[in-house]
Amino acid sequence: MKTNRKLRFQLFVQNSFFVVLFLVFIFLIGFLSHEYHASRDVTQGSRNTLTEGSVNVLKQMNGPITITAYVTKDESYRKFIHKFVERYQRVKPDIKLEFVNPAEEPKATQDAGVRSEIELVVEFNKRTEHIVPPQAFIEQEMTNLMVRLSRTNQNAIMFLDGHGERSLIGVKNHDIGDFGKHLEKKGFKLANPDLLIAQAVPHNGAMLVIASPQVDVTEIEVKKIKDYLDAGGNLFWLIDDEKNLHGLQPVAEYLGLELTPGMVVDLSAKQYGADAKIAFANQYGVHAITKNFMLRTLFPEARMLTAAGTYDNGWQVSNIVEVAPNGWLETGEINDKVSFDNKKDIPGPINIAVAMERKYGEKGQRVVVVGNGNFLSNTFLGNGGNLDLGLNMVNWLAGDDRLITIQPKPLKDVNVIIPSEGWSNLLAQSVFLGFSRILPVVLVIIGVVIWWRRRKA
Structure with a gap:
């Protein structure tokens, strides 16, 4: 098919219009994702979301909550704390998480009464409670702390x-x-x-x-x-x-x-x-x-x-x-x-x-x-x-x-225990290596072969 200036112009307009619509679509997706949040927890025991009891407690807490984590600048610790608190923030957006490095701010740490290497201080309605690991990262313990802060009597x-x-x-x-x-x-x-x-x-x-x-x-x-x-x-x-x-x-x-x-x-x-x-x-x-x-x-x-x-x-x-x-x-x-x-x-x-x-x-x-x-x-x-x-x-x-609410329930731990010796250990290691190492390589090879054959056809 021969192309001329008119056809090239029409193709340019069509492509430009498509690009504009595509950019608008991307912008709308970004805007909607920022304004509206939707998530679904597909883990066993709903590990990434709160139980009904915790949700009810948070809904009844009128006012902002401040959680101050006294921890070093170790990114792995801070990322873990942020991920845990994020479950509560999805239910109650006015929960504020702050990090304080005890080594850089020793006076603030001392004034807060922090004594452990990692410690969380939760404040609500001018009342504070301290919690340390591992209790700090167990939903039941954190929700119990919220209940104590909420209690009027x-x-x-x-x-x-x-x-x-x-x-x-x-x-x-x-x-x-x-x-x-x-x-x-x-x-x-x-x-x-x-x-x-x-x-x-x-x-x-x-x-x-x-x-x-x-x-x-x-x-x-x-x-x-x-x-x-x-x-x-x-x-x-x-x-x-x-x-x-x-x-x-x-x-x-x-x-x-x-x-x-x-x-x-x-x-x-x-x-x-x-x-x-x-x-x-x-x-x-x-x-x-x-x-x-x-x-x-x-x-x-x-x-x-x-x-x-x-x-x-x-x-x-x-x-x-x-x-x-x-x-x-x-x-x-x-x-x-x-x-x-x-x-x-x-x-x-x-x-x-x-x-x-x-x-x-x-x-x-x-x-x-x-x-x-x-x-x-x-x-x-x-x-x-x-x-x-x-x-x-x-x-x-x-x-x-x-x-008065149904109390938060402990989530089930699902652990894969690999036997330490014998044929059971060899079988478990084979399954693990097969799915994590060999299978991905095989799929890549198959993909390359299919691509090469289609190119030669």
């Missing part, structure tokens, strides 16, 4: 002691010491006032915890507990024996609690390989504690309880946990051949926890009573959503409703 959680209770600082299987450690990580302080010596239950505490006394509480102590409730104090009460409250019957009457004799039997527990005396729950009442809570919880040897709000006591009562929808409350003796008796037993679902609230002066008063203490014990705390439910109850009692 700094009053101590008080727990009754001296009557064989499940201790918040105990290490035995039936104790709730592991739960106490989680509370401390969330920014709570623990205290156990001696009510035989103290004039009254301290009113500056966040709540009083009564965890299944095994011996009778004295009348003097019971009176002080009632006075504490009468003055607007919050209460978290775990009951394991509905027939014997060990001296706390006046407190139950004050709250309007009704305890039905018997233990919950849940035959569906057998499909999980558990005993029928372990009741499972996945049905929850409408309440701030259980809002959007969809985790399965388990309650060994649970008891039925209800409460009635009246005009006299002013309580607004909510049933929050129902267990054993296909089970029942066994009022007789429990053995291997237990069966439902429609004349004596109560069919499921069985309510085992109530949340109570009423106005008291300028502040509200809150009470949570659970017909089971085992679910928070060191033995069963890690099962299902037991820990999450317990933390939600405590956060609600402390008045930190916005911190």
